Amino acid sequence: MKYPIILFLIAILCVQCMTTSKPIPEKQYGLITEKAMVVSAREEASKIGVEIMKQGGNAFDAMIATDLALLVSYPSAGNIGGGGFMVYRQKDGTIGALDYREKAPLAATKNMYLDAHGNVDSDKSQIGALAVGVPGTIAGLFEVHEKFGTLPFEKLIAPAIRLAEYGVVVTEKQAQNLNDHTNDFKVANKRTIVLDKVWKKEDTIKYPKLTQTLKRIQANGRGEFYKGETANLIVDYVQNLGGIITKEDLASYEVKWRNPVTFEYKNHRIISMPPPSSGGICVAQILKSIEPYDIEQYAHNSIQYMQVITEAERRAYADRSYFLGDPDFVTIPTDSLTSKTYLSRRMASFDWKQATMSSELSRGVFPGYESTETTHYSIVDQFGNSVAVTTTLNSSYGSKVYVEKGGFFLNNEMDDFSAKPGAPNVYGLVGAEANAIAPQKRMLSSMSPTIVEKDGQLKMVLGSPGGSTIITSVIQNILNVLEYDMTMQESVSKPRFHHQWLPDSIKVETSFDTLNFPSLKKLGYNIDQSNTPIIGKVDAILVLPDGRLEGGADPRGDDSADGF
Ligand code: DON
Numbered sequence: 194m195k196y197p198i199i200l201f202l203i204a205i206l207c208v209q210c211m212t213t214s215k216p217i218p219e220k221q222y223g224l225i226t227e228k229a230m231v232v233s234a235r236e237e238a239s240k241i242g243v244e245i246m247k248q249g250g251n252a253f254d255a256m257i258a259t260d261l262a263l264l265v266s267y268p269s270a271g272n273i274g275g276g277g278f279m280v281y282r283q284k285d286g287t288i289g290a291l292d293y294r295e296k297a298p299l300a301a302t303k304n305m306y307l308d309a310h311g312n313v314d315s316d317k318s319q320i321g322a323l324a325v326g327v328p329g330t331i332a333g334l335f336e337v338h339e340k341f342g343t344l345p346f347e348k349l350i351a352p353a354i355r356l357a358e359y360g361v362v363v364t365e366k367q368a369q370n371l372n373d374h375t376n377d378f379k380v381a382n383k384r385t386i387v388l389d390k391v392w393k394k395e396d397t398i399k400y401p402k403l404t405q406t407l408k409r410i411q412a413n414g415r416g417e418f419y420k421g422e423t424a425n426l427i428v429d430y431v432q433n434l435g436g437i438i439t440k441e442d443l444a445s446y447e448v449k450w451r452n453p454v455t456f457e458y459k460n461h462r463i464i465s466m467p468p469p470s471s472g473g474i475c476v477a478q479i480l481k482s483i484e485p486y487d488i489e490q491y492a493h494n495s496i497q498y499m500q501v502i503t504e505a506e507r508r509a510y511a512d513r514s515y516f517l518g519d520p521d522f523v524t525i526p527t528d529s530l531t532s533k534t535y536l537s538r539r540m541a542s543f544d545w546k547q548a549t550m551s552s553e554l555s556r557g558v559f560p561g562y563e564s565t566e567t568t569h570y571s572i573v574d575q576f577g578n579s580v581a582v583t584t585t586l587n588s589s590y591g592s593k594v595y596v597e598k599g600g601f602f603l604n605n606e607m608d609d610f611s612a613k614p615g616a617p618n619v620y621g622l623v624g625a626e627a628n629a630i631a632p633q634k635r636m637l638s639s640m641s642p643t644i645v646e647k648d649g650q651l652k653m654v655l656g657s658p659g660g661s662t663i664i665t666s667v668i669q670n671i672l673n674v675l676e677y678d679m680t681m682q683e684s685v686s687k688p689r690f691h692h693q694w695l696p697d698s699i700k701v702e703t704s705f706d707t708l709n710f711p712s713l714k715k716l717g718y719n720i721d722q723s724n725t726p727i728i729g730k731v732d733a734i735l736v737l738p739d740g741r742l743e744g745g746a747d748p749r750g751d752d753s754a755d756g757f
Pocket of ligand 1: 587
């Protein structure tokens with residue numbers, strides 16, 4: 194007789210539970226595939242990369258085809274006239290990183306952007322021919338092909354040629370972006386260029402000159418860009434506009450293989466880009482600074498969560514500005530900067546009751562240091578190889594200089610140097626001697642293509658554009674998945690925030706919940722919601738527990754996942 198009563202009570206309890214407790218929201222997944230995936234800024238590029246893998250190509254073949262497709266379909270950032278970084282992990286767990294970052298021209302000088310009064314003329318470092326660094330992308334793609342490619346280069350470039358020849362259909366966001374930049378194009382080229390028209394959704398852009406350039410590269414290889422007709426077109430055009438890039442600059446450009454920055458975060462191994470990107474070191478500093486805290490106990494984007502992350506970010510960016518630069522020119526104390534002891538000492542001044550003032554914080558100090566002073570895509574293939582690539586012209590459409598006869602934009606990466614100690618660049622980043630301009634030096638970057646492993650297995654591939662906000666976008670997505678168990682799509686879609694030491698404010702996206710702002714302000718944090726509709730655009734792949742792949746394509750752009 195007892196049992197029916199107990200069952201009755203349980204039934205009442207269950208009904209109560211169903212009516213009073215909040216339903217658990219269902220997880221929102223992105224595209225899920227069995228074996229292989231590309232997530233990039235454009236649907237065409239993702240599809241082209243996937244098609245290459247369906248034909249038997251590996252992740253590196255797909256990387257080359259995707260990159261070339263992006264330079265046609267996403268000319269604001271995808272590029273032939275820029276540079277980038279790749280972090281990779283092969284199926285056997287071997288890791289590495291390729292640096293095909295732009296370099297300062299041989300005629301570059303430390304004070305080349307200072308006016309007669311010693312002030313930075315940021316127009317010169319940001320728009321026009323003097324802003325252009327020696328491009329590295331084509332050298333990077335050929336290097337990847339030589340080391341890891343399995344399909345012929347001619348085949349990998351063919352889809353991009355078709356895209357350029359037959360045209361790319363303009364999306365609404367792209368039309369808006371092109372229209373927003375019309376005046377910049379005029380300034381950079383001193384006159385109207387081919388893109389000077391009002392664009393609308395569903396228009397088609399054909400690139401006849403770019404088609405020819407890509408065909409010449411298909412026929413003549415790497416040398417076409419660095420020593421051939423394309424090199425001549427670049428040098429003539431840039432020099433006519435007052436730039437300083439010479440044939441010697443192009444002919445002497447070299448990529449560098451680098452050892453990734455690797456570190457542990459709560460039983461995961463994070464693999465990211467080393468200098469000349471600040472990405473890996475800053476991601477390591479921030480995550481290792483917050484590792485002692487039980488992050489998941491704070492609600493996502495809550496006051497405490499924002500405090501601890503902001504304070505770690507503030508300290509990392511202060512170090513970035515002083516210590517980091519091109520490792521071929523300056524000695525970087527990577528081990529000290531990322532050591533547990535140093536970082537816990539650095540966080541010791543963090544006070545839950547009061548924001549640290551950036552004005553009272555500078556770079557850290559440790560013994561033994563002698564001062565000497567963007568689009569991202571993620572790919573996993575059917576063999577288990579993975580690549581994370583972030584590539585950039587710096588600003589949207591770079592220097593806005595469009596090599597007319599070649600059909601492409603050139604970067605304005607020179608602005609990533611510190612033109613003068615303490616003077617902010619386009620991202621508000623300040624730097625010092627370590628990132629001063631010198632001939633053939635690479636400018637410091639924030640690009641952070643990153644791979645995460647768990648128990649020796651691939652777990653996540655991610656990265657973002659967004660200048661200085663790349664680092665903080667990457668760490669928030671790592672935390673979203675590792676600490677808050679979000680799906681990859683939920684993670685990339687969440688609102689983000691960012692602090693970079695100077696200026697001393699937390700930038701938040703316009704979609705960010707304002708509820709906690711009064712409390713944060715009381716604690717001494719400045720909140721900046723102006724001018725930041727979005728922070729980063731993260732394209733990522735997560736390996737699900739059953740081995741399938743989930744794509745996170747950032748809804749802030751036209752980003753798209755594809756796979757099989
Ligand atoms: O290398 C860097 O850090 C910058 N040039 C990246 C620029 C960037 O992400 C632009 N994207 N929105």
